[in-house]
Amino acid sequence: MKRRYAIVIPVLAALLLTSLLHSQQSQDAMQLLNRVSKTYRGLASYEIKALVIEDQQWGEARQLSETPLIMAEDKPNKFRLESKHPYMGSMEVSDGTTTWLYAGMGHQYTKKPANSAPAVPDDAPFMPANYVKHYRQLPERASQPRLLREETLPLEGKDVLCAVVEVSFKPGIAKGEGAGTAHILWIAKESALVLQEMWESTNDMMGVSSKTRTTVVYKMIHMNQPVSETLFTFTPPANAKEVDDLSLPGASARRTQTGKPGPNFSLATLEGKQISLGDFKGKTVLLDFWATWCVPCRESTPMIEKLHADFSGKGLVTLAVNYGEDPDTVKGYLAHNPIALPNLLDQEKSVADLYKVSSIPAFIVISGEGKITYWSTGFGDDSESKLRAALKQEGLQ
Numbered sequence: 374m375k376r377r378y379a380i381v382i383p384v385l386a387a388l389l390l391t392s393l394l395h396s397q398q399s400q401d402a403m404q405l406l407n408r409v410s411k412t413y414r415g416l417a418s419y420e421i422k423a424l425v426i427e428d429q430q431w432g433e434a435r436q437l438s439e440t441p442l443i444m445a446e447d448k449p450n451k452f453r454l455e456s457k458h459p460y461m462g463s464m465e466v467s468d469g470t471t472t473w474l475y476a477g478m479g480h481q482y483t484k485k486p487a488n489s490a491p492a493v494p495d496d497a498p499f500m501p502a503n504y505v506k507h508y509r510q511l512p513e514r515a516s517q518p519r520l521l522r523e524e525t526l527p528l529e530g531k532d533v534l535c536a537v538v539e540v541s542f543k544p545g546i547a548k549g550e551g552a553g554t555a556h557i558l559w560i561a562k563e564s565a566l567v568l569q570e571m572w573e574s575t576n577d578m579m580g581v582s583s584k585t586r587t588t589v590v591y592k593m594i595h596m597n598q599p600v601s602e603t604l605f606t607f608t609p610p611a612n613a614k615e616v617d618d619l620s621l622p623g624a625s626a627r628r629t630q631t632g633k634p635g636p637n638f639s640l641a642t643l644e645g646k647q648i649s650l651g652d653f654k655g656k657t658v659l660l661d662f663w664a665t666w667c668v669p670c671r672e673s674t675p676m677i678e679k680l681h682a683d684f685s686g687k688g689l690v691t692l693a694v695n696y697g698e699d700p701d702t703v704k705g706y707l708a709h710n711p712i713a714l715p716n717l718l719d720q721e722k723s724v725a726d727l728y729k730v731s732s733i734p735a736f737i738v739i740s741g742e743g744k745i746t747y748w749s750t751g752f753g754d755d756s757e758s759k760l761r762a763a764l765k766q767e768g769l770q
Contacts, residue, residue: 402518402538406511408565409558413508418447418600421505422593425456429585442589443604444505450487451605456501463501466607473607481616482609504589508567516541526559526568529593535559535568566594575668582668631748635739636727640694640717643704648717653690655741657767659760661714662725662735664696665706670734673752677736678713680760684769688741691715696733697722738763 421444429436441457455464462477467487475482507514521537538558559569571588609615635658639649650658661677663670681691693714695703700718707716719725728737728748736756738747747763749756764770 399517399519402520402536402540403512403515405520405536405538405560405565406515406518406540409508409560409567410510410512412565413505416446416505417597418445419505419597420445420593420595420600420604421591423504424590424592426588426590427585428588429583431583442501442504444501444503445600445604446505447600447605451600453604454501454503464607465501466605468602468605468607471607475607475610475613477610480610480612481614482607483616484607504567504570511540514542521557523562524559528561528568528591533561533568534563536562566596567591568594631745633745634743635737635745638724638727640719640724643700643707643716643718648692648715650739654743656688656690657684657741657764657769658739659689659691659764660694660728660735660737660739661691662694662696662719662728662730662733662737664698664733665702667696667733669752671710673734673756674710674712676752676757676760680757680764681714684764687769689764689769692717694719694724696725696730736760738767740767 423442423444425440425442427436427438427440429438438458440462443453443455443457445453450469451467453464453466455466456462458477460477464473464475466473466475470487471484472487473482473484518538518540521539524535524537525532526535527533536559538560540556540558541554542556554572554574556570556572558567560567568591569589571586573584573586575582575584635650637650639647641647659677659680661673663674665671677691677693681689685691691714693712693716695716695718697720698718699720703716703718717724725731725735728735728745730737730750732750734752735750736747737745737749738760740746746766747760749759761770
């Protein structure tokens with residue numbers, strides 16, 4: 374018996390020591406993230422230049438791209454976010470009076486009074502990511518950060534000692550910060566500035582899987598210094614067209630569809646039963662556009678089923694609308710991946726066209742009065758919280 378204790382006690386001690394060490398590392402990492410947040414929240418003005426490097430692989434195929442990024446802000450309500458890609462580039466610029474949005478995809482721009490747009494815009498599809506906002510909110514978003522090591526990185530010709538921190542994110546975080554996706558941050562130990570960020574993601578398009586490693590490398594960070602007014606002026610690129618709304622997938626549809634009556638439709642289920650939107654007058658309807666080949670659609674299914682379970686008894690009708698596939702394909706998939714929802718077949722994508730859906734997954738809420746009150750595409754860890762907020766507006770909670 375003594376021999377057994379002689380063996381067990383050191384093992385337990387080692388486990389306890391390891392646990393304490395990990396706990397201390399997590400605390401130290403969180404303290405560092407708090408310093409990062411305080412630093413970026415304290416910026417009265419800034420001009421930042423970075424390089425966004427994407428290494429994308431599909432089996433044996435590989436594509437490497439490097440896109441310059443500019444972020445600048447000054448008071449009152451002046452900002453610039455610009456992704457300098459010749460075809461996929463975009464920018465959001467405000468001089469405090471007027472806000473411009475430009476999208477290289479479509480080569481078009483629009484302008485609005487600055488007071489009708491947020492002072493510094495949120496992340497949006499096809500628009501540059503707002504990393505400054507991201508770093509300001511790190512402590513609230515971070516889940517179980519941990520220190521990995523120390524490394525030296527160059528910044529404007531100087532070597533800077535950095536703490537390398539691994540961070541995952543809590544549910545309810547914007548796209549690109551999914552729970553379980555580890556982001557690695559290189560944080561300057563003295564200034565608490567982020568000098569580099571890296572993460573990996575997977576995607577599925579038309580049944581073809583790809584893996585992308587994204588690295589954001591900061592080349593210049595100027596803080597609390599005068600920022601040139603030229604950064605807050607917008608000059609349309611040659612031959613760019615001014616439009617009322619940017620006609621990008623999801624960019625204008627969200628604005629133009631919300632508040633409009635939901636077009637009536639009738640589709641068949643897999644069993645051949647016809648279901649119409651008009652069958653559910655007076656009830657809130659949630660449409661989930663999906664396809665078997667769409668990985669984000671498959672990932673979002675548990676969320677939709679959870680919402681259905683939580684609110685079906687309170688008046689919510691949830692309909693899964695298959696996006697353009699034949700019945701045999703859908704039946705074969707559901708035989709191995711059953712979904713506890715009515716599945717409607719939109720083989721010609723006619724209903725998708727009615728609701729301006731061109732990318733999936735797409736989630737649309739239609740009120741009991743028959744108006745579209747929520748419209749979104751894509752799936753992220755904030756999707757459920759946003760949908761719950763939309764349903765709460767309809768009295769479902």
